[in-house]
Amino acid sequence: MRLCLAALVFVAGTMSAAAQWLDRPWPGIPRTADGKPNLAAPAPRTPDGKPDLTGVWNGPNPESIPDPAIELPWVRQLVLERQRDYHKDRPMYKCLPSGPESDRFTGWKRIIQTPAAIAILNDDQTYRLIHTDGRALEAEPAPSWMGYSVGRWEGDTLVVESNGYNDNTWLSRYGQAHTEALRVTERYRRTDFGHLQIEVTYSDPAAYAKPWGFTANMTLQPDTEMLEAICERSSDHWTGTRTEAASRAVTVPPEVLAKYVGVYSGNYLSRARTVEVTLSGGQLIAKVTGGALVDGGEIRPLVPQSQTLFEGAGLYYEFEVDATGAATALVQINITGPYRFARQR
Amino acid sequence: MRLVLTALMLVAGTMPAAAQWLDRPWPDIPRTADGKPNLAAPAPRTPDGKPDLTGLWNGPVPRPPYDAANAQPWVRDLVQRHHRDYFRARPSFLCRPSGPEADRSAGWKRILQTPAAIAILNDNQTYRVIHLDGRVLEADPAPSWMGYSVGRWDGDTLVVESNGYNDKTWLSADGRAHTEALRVTERYRRTDFGHLQIEVTYTDPTAYIKPWGVTANLTLAADTEMLEAVCERSSEHWTGSVSDAAKSAVTVTPDVLARYVGVYTGLWLTTPRTVEVSLSGGQLVAKVIVGGTIAGDESRPLVPQSQTLFDGLGLGYRFIVDDRGVATDVEEIHISGAWRLSRQR
Numbered sequence: 001m002r003l004c005l006a007a008l009v010f011v012a013g014t015m016s017a018a019a020q021w022l023d024r025p026w027p028g029i030p031r032t033a034d035g036k037p038n039l040a041a042p043a044p045r046t047p048d049g050k051p052d053l054t055g056v057w058n059g060p061n062p063e064s065i066p067d068p069a070i071e072l073p074w075v076r077q078l079v080l081e082r083q084r085d086y087h088k089d090r091p092m093y094k095c096l097p098s099g100p101e102s103d104r105f106t107g108w109k110r111i112i113q114t115p116a117a118i119a120i121l122n123d124d125q126t127y128r129l130i131h132t133d134g135r136a137l138e139a140e141p142a143p144s145w146m147g148y149s150v151g152r153w154e155g156d157t158l159v160v161e162s163n164g165y166n167d168n169t170w171l172s173r174y175g176q177a178h179t180e181a182l183r184v185t186e187r188y189r190r191t192d193f194g195h196l197q198i199e200v201t202y203s204d205p206a207a208y209a210k211p212w213g214f215t216a217n218m219t220l221q222p223d224t225e226m227l228e229a230i231c232e233r234s235s236d237h238w239t240g241t242r243t244e245a246a247s248r249a250v251t252v253p254p255e256v257l258a259k260y261v262g263v264y265s266g267n268y269l270s271r272a273r274t275v276e277v278t279l280s281g282g283q284l285i286a287k288v289t290g291g292a293l294v295d296g297g298e299i300r301p302l303v304p305q306s307q308t309l310f311e312g313a314g315l316y317y318e319f320e321v322d323a324t325g326a327a328t329a330l331v332q333i334n335i336t337g338p339y340r341f342a343r344q345r
Numbered sequence: 346m347r348l349v350l351t352a353l354m355l356v357a358g359t360m361p362a363a364a365q366w367l368d369r370p371w372p373d374i375p376r377t378a379d380g381k382p383n384l385a386a387p388a389p390r391t392p393d394g395k396p397d398l399t400g401l402w403n404g405p406v407p408r409p410p411y412d413a414a415n416a417q418p419w420v421r422d423l424v425q426r427h428h429r430d431y432f433r434a435r436p437s438f439l440c441r442p443s444g445p446e447a448d449r450s451a452g453w454k455r456i457l458q459t460p461a462a463i464a465i466l467n468d469n470q471t472y473r474v475i476h477l478d479g480r481v482l483e484a485d486p487a488p489s490w491m492g493y494s495v496g497r498w499d500g501d502t503l504v505v506e507s508n509g510y511n512d513k514t515w516l517s518a519d520g521r522a523h524t525e526a527l528r529v530t531e532r533y534r535r536t537d538f539g540h541l542q543i544e545v546t547y548t549d550p551t552a553y554i555k556p557w558g559v560t561a562n563l564t565l566a567a568d569t570e571m572l573e574a575v576c577e578r579s580s581e582h583w584t585g586s587v588s589d590a591a592k593s594a595v596t597v598t599p600d601v602l603a604r605y606v607g608v609y610t611g612l613w614l615t616t617p618r619t620v621e622v623s624l625s626g627g628q629l630v631a632k633v634i635v636g637g638t639i640a641g642d643e644s645r646p647l648v649p650q651s652q653t654l655f656d657g658l659g660l661g662y663r664f665i666v667d668d669r670g671v672a673t674d675v676e677e678i679h680i681s682g683a684w685r686l687s688r689q690r
Contacts, residue, residue: 114457
């Protein structure tokens with residue numbers, strides 16, 4: 001059987017956090033009485049009185065998805081095609097920069113702020129530069145992966161406008177496409193010492209009937225260092241599609257499916273993960289919540305490949321059953337190997 | 346015939362310079378009477394009196410001479426193997442970060458300096474952070490592509506020490522390997538407003554008997570912007586090797602070879618290019634003089650594949666002859682196509 005490897009994303013996405021072994025106290029930061037970093041202290045300011053966004057930050061990926069009704073037909077069609085292909089053309093799976101994709105606004109990053117420019121350094125070695133020297137956006141910049149950004153202060157909020165993106169990138173991990181006319185507006189607010197909120201709005205009338213966006217919530221990561229997370233294996237060689245999985249689907253009677261419904265939990269790498277299996281319209285659905293990676297969990301419809309083995313959007317799920325056919329555990333099969341989650345209820 | 350594609354390197358290396366279309370005057374920089382940036386003005390300083398390295402820089406890549414006697418036997422073997430394989434495993438050809446490779450000390454980069462850290466942003470969407478907050482190097486850092494760097498000021502010279510490299514990167518374009526024990530020392534001197542000198546020393550006793558290094562000379566790229574140069578096509582599918590080319594070699598008589606000796610010039614992409622063909626020990630050698638991207642020249646021995654077509658380390662060279670067999674032009678065959686250079690003498 002060909003196991004499909006959308007799982008790579010989890011490896012790439014989780015390793016750096018899991019391997020975050022560095023314990024390095026930061027000097028000169030506010031601390032509470034017990035010596036812990038005081039994340040509720042006031043936000044630091046630069047000599048000219050602006051909030052200073054400098055720091056190492058991390059936060060969960062936002063669940064950003066537009067109302068399908070505002071997607072123009074060509075976008076909707078691409079989203080469906082990409083879903084069928086297990087999203088294997090997602091830029092980060094191909095070891096290419098994520099550009100304006102929503103997940104790239106969160107995750108590990110270091111911000112370095114100077115009066116004339118702010119650098120945002122991502123753990124995948126991509127970076128952005130926001131010019132704060134008062135220049136306006138280029139009218140016709142050369143299209144690039146990371147775009148061209150200018151920022152200005154509006155009170156304590158940094159407002160960033162970006163254009164000049166190529167159309168190779170996506171706006172969400174679900175394959176929302178955009179054109180080279182995309183404009184991105186971000187509003188950065190460091191609400192206190194430990195928290196940074198980023199409101200992101202995408203405007204691209206040739207792709208979406210209305211602007212849409214999301215809010216990312218980042219937390220300062222004091223007393224540690226960011227580790228590199230370089231993509232070394234591209235998705236070029238991934239095989240299989242959802243259509244293939246569907247064409248191999250077998251029939252499992254509803255009373256068997258009902259015995260798999262439940263909540264399973266265990267560890268994936270070093271991270272706690274819970275899979276909630278429900279039955280909806282005769283099909284099993286796995287809702288995966290795992291650590292801090294994705295807000296709200298991801299939904300994976302399960303397509304039966306045998307009486308106990310199911311395909312779930314590129315991952316495989318095998319139910320372990322007792323003598324009565326009731327599931328006792330769920331094994332999630334990733335490219336890194338199988339992970340066993342025991343049934344909780 | 347399979348022409349091999351080391352040429353990709355040249356495409357990747359030269360495109361951003363050739364496409365440098367942005368004309369954006371920088372405000373507040375010293376200018377000469379005619380309004381040009383005054384590169385000979387004094388170097389700027391930060392409020393605390395240190396030289397400020399901030400700016401957009403570019404310079405020819407230094408190609409350090411190879412002292413085989415200084416390399417340990419395993420390094421010599423690897424250099425030979427990489428040469429046979431047209432250097433296709435070079436990290437930048439595989440779309441991977443170049444890490445400490447000598448070429449990466451030059452080329453387009455933006456430097457951002459703050460009291461606590463310096464960020465060096467390369468045009469290929471990789472970056473380094475140099476910590477200036479007084480910390481010492483980690484004793485046992487997690488190996489990474491870009492290493493772990495700390496800097497301190499020695500008068501007006503920034504001295505940077507780095508360790509924590511993985512052993513996947515090279516130290517030079519010709520495939521000089523290193524171990525995870527590599528230590529890199531850099532000395533940055535902004536000698537005036539427009540010039541930055543970086544002396545790089547590699548220390549890795551299990552790979553090289555003595556430390557060795559290069560000096561990169563960068564010039565401020567004033568009144569413009571840096572453009573992205575993201576590697577999108579890896580060398581994984583390159584085929585052929587120097588020994589394949591040698592196996593398919595044919596014999597061309599010395600009197601025929603002598604008719605090809607000469608100097609040829611033309612354009613490659615938008616860059617002027619000169620190729621000097623000479624006869625040495627019965628073999629033609631092409632010395633390629635590339636406009637501005639490489640400090641010094643590169644030599645390509647030409648292995649005859651027919652009476653007029655030669656393999657030169659992955660590039661093809663086809664001589665165009667008149668009715669007496671005397672070359673009037675040479676076509677240099679890259680992955681980007683054939684580029685015709687006319688004979689000058």
